[in-house]
Amino acid sequence: MLSMVIAAASQPLLAWLMEPVVRDIFINKDETMLLLVPLAIMLIMVIGGGANFCQAVLMNWVGLRIVADLQIKTFSHILNLDLAFFRRTQTGKLIANLTSDSYLIRQATSSTLTSLVKDLLTVVFLVMLMFYENWRLALVVFFVFPLAAWPISVLGKRMRSVVSITQGEIGVLTNLVSETVQGVRHVKAYSMEQREVRRAEKVINGLFSLYMRATRTRALTTPLMEILGGVAIAVVIWYGGSQVIDGITDPGAFFALFTALLLAYRPIRSIANLNATLQEGLAAAQRVFSVLDEAPKILEVDGAGPLLAPDGPVKFDKVKFGYTPGVRALHGISLQVEAGQTAALVGPSGAGKSTILNLIPRFYDVDEGAVFIGSQAIKTVSIGSLRESIALVSQDVVLFDDTIKANIAYGRSGATDEEIVEAAKLAAADDFIGRLSRGYDTFVGERGAKLSGGERQRIAIARALLKNAPILLLDEATASLDAESEREFQDALSVLKKGRTTLVIAHRLATVRSADQIYVLDGGRVVESGSHEHLIGLRGLYSRLYSLQFSEGSK
Template sequence: MSSSASQSSRHTATWPLVKRLAGSYLLPHRASLALALFMMTLDAAATGALAKLMEPMIDDIFTQQRASALWPVAGAVFAAFVVRGIAGYLHAVLLNRVGQRIVANVQSALFGHLMQADLAYFHANPSGNLISRLVNDVSLMRNAVAECLTGIGKSTLSLLILVGVMFHQDWGLSIIAFTAFPLAAFALARIGRRLRRVSARTQHELGVFATFLGQTFQGVRHVKAYGMEGHEVRRVDGMVEKLFSLTNKGFRTSAMLTPINEVVSGIAIVTVIVYGGMQVISGANSAGSLLSFITAFMLAFDPMKKLSKLNAQLQVGLAAAERVFEVLDTQPEIVERPDAAVLPRAVHDVRFQDVHFRYDGGREALDGLDLEVPAGRMVALVGASGAGKSTVLNLIPRFYDVIGGRVMVGGHDVRDLTLASLRANIAIVSQETALFDETVRANIAYGRADASEAEIVQAARDAAAHDFIMELPDGYDTMVGEQGVKLSGGQRQRIAIARAMLKNAPVLLLDEATSALDSESERAIQEALKRLQKGRTTLVIAHRLSTIIDADRIYVLENGKVVEWGTHAELIRHGGPYSRYHALQAGFERAAAG
């Protein structure tokens, strides 16, 4: 899933999108659709009957004054209205339920698909854009599908039956009345295509806007610290103005349907009045027959107008569906092989054999890397920023795939293992803590829903987090806020470490796990991590070299390659890059202490 979900330059034709929606999501609701179709047919037939009943009402009751026809015609009219009311309600409820269920299924499928996406996909597509597709686009799909399912079927059937009544009454007059409609249909089709393009651009800009808002709110501390409030307001003003322009353009485009409908209606009605009136005056037709025709014609205008508006709404919904399907059609690149093996839960070794890797379009982050983390041992990675340390950690749980060489866990190429079993053997604590707007308890137990209260508390104690948790307003039930905003950096880190401890995985990956802690907390955490590391395979990215003195092996990375490795004492004696890093850091620490 490496391609970006950016605004598509090409638009899928209407019919393939409609066919896909129908084929993939309508078929499971065949029974409800069949019953709704029957109710729509009754509704449309009752509407046609009302138009037809105008003829006996005028000719038999009003003109010939036949009293015997009064109650039967009145009863038939009342029955038609009752049938329309009941059938209209039932088919509307049935189709609305089907439409809402279809879009709910699409929304669930979209989120489920995104959860299977590669990490690279989320890096390539801003979160606001993806949220916009899940919320805004799916909402537009919901409106379009629910309204169009309910409206198009009923309006089409009503129109067909009413046109049938018109042709039954006077086929010549019907042909004359409909001469203007092909031109109107052509104009409406052009408007629909234009509206779809505008809607697609609007949804894209909404995604950009949502991304910007998310980034600004998360970085509001920096905005205020640098006095950039005015700058951010001006940026938002520009985006809001662009959205205003697009939405206004979309409304103007859809509003063009009204004058087209009214002009066509006026032409058709005048034609019917003049031509039909001349027939009645000459005696070629009765007044009742003409009124029945005019009634059917007037009633037919309502579904015709609705169909034109529904077409506009359908085009907006299809533009949203196109964006949703674009995400659903993007397949992940990190996939399991059909014969993938299950990695048993055990203390495994980790090996990199001539590993090459690069991020999209960049230079090689790892260039022929070879390293080994023996089972049950602690190995540390040291190097300047950009040396490839975090990339090494990302390749072990297979967040990315190598472009050359092999990453081995327990003697297996990670590409030959099921993702679930591989990641179940690995616990990660990163310098970037990921907490959810949930309770402290839920954040610690994330990934271990079956964990007992005693296990959660013990994990917190081991991470030196229990004491500060008990001082929170609601203890373990305290909500931590978005990204743990209600906690300090050190507190967030200790919650993340407690989560890893609770997982109790045999392979432990620590990415500068104590970087956000003060010295006192760091000492407590280091003691806890030493207990956790016993009997486990541990790979550590070190920020403070003093924390890895006891590592069984230290690898020094530069430009994606191992330039030296050994124990702390061996590397100090060697006098290479590690020795220089150590001397430099020791100098800074002495200066800070002085």
């Protein structure tokens, strides 16, 4: 703050020195002052320059630190929100919040801290000098620039509105690019390149129009300040010059005031232009804080304790659930997976199989009924201890842009290389990893793009195996494996399942024949349950699905 005050004070000091320049040097021909005044100007410039450097670096550090902390807080908050939030929120919007919105906030924060305060102090000091030199003339100047307050305020509100819309469209563009690049294989397969280009062109042209609106709004500030500045200068020359001619005002005092006016013009114009930047930052901050205002609905109850019996049975008791209000995905589901046993969920698409798996780790909370592990309702235990006891392998495999080793170890921090390799062997992944040039240190690319679908699936399986959790959830975990790899995985799975409670979703019914219990779902209800042989004997939905798959497989 001290450096900012020094930097601001250097400007009126320079203006004040115009008085001895005119009076003592030009009029009185004082040779001593001819030496002292230039030295004083040089000293003021050096001190002012150093103060400007210090305040710019320090205030920028403060501004950048504030925004960096905000980005970290926003990212952390997003990760702690429920899956329901991600179902209704575009990925592009969240990316824009952390990138372009944060950039605008950074610009506004840095500019406000480094420019606004210093420029305001500079104007205040210069106005004080003007009143000191000639208060009547200073009053004339003082009442000219406030006339700009109303139009600048109007322009600021318009800028804020335009920026808010623009940032929303940036989120749309980010989302469009993301989904198009991720789905580029399908784009090319269906020859839809031109359609996607047209979609992008429409959004980009919309952004172009919005940017031009913002540019015009921002540009209006400059001519406004030029006109007012011209009026102020003209009034000062006319009124001040007449006072000098009449002998009322000293020429040195007039030139000191006139110099102060000229020096004040730049910071006043800077403050006016800064309003647009500030409005951009406020619009961006509003979007970021709208995310921070989102509260997770999956919360721990007061006094939630650890899961006491993670190796106990998993039970659904009359569970009802819907992703959207009024639309049920599950209708009074009751089922139980005994400790250490394997249960399979089968049925047509949309029957509610994956929904049941999503409720066990509390990705969502049930609307009615309860889910138990052992004797504890999962709502009464801490979320951390619950999820530490569960390993999940989904058909939608997600790998991170890191090494194979890091992706496998994602399931358990601190795992040794030997444990990672052992998990890969059990998942039938060690052979293909060994054939890669860098082995386990090979980077898999974004979402595992450098690996095949089957290879990605095996890495995900190895991740779950390494976690070694007492509850294992497999959602079409073998969907991308070939017959030989699936057989190897089933062999490993038979060893892994010993002593673990396993819930399996599989569309290929031949893979769940050995399950201890099979639940057949249809329309969010359990319509049949029992062993494979029992269900075949019922000649119901399971028998029809099995016969259909068997007949298709034999063709």
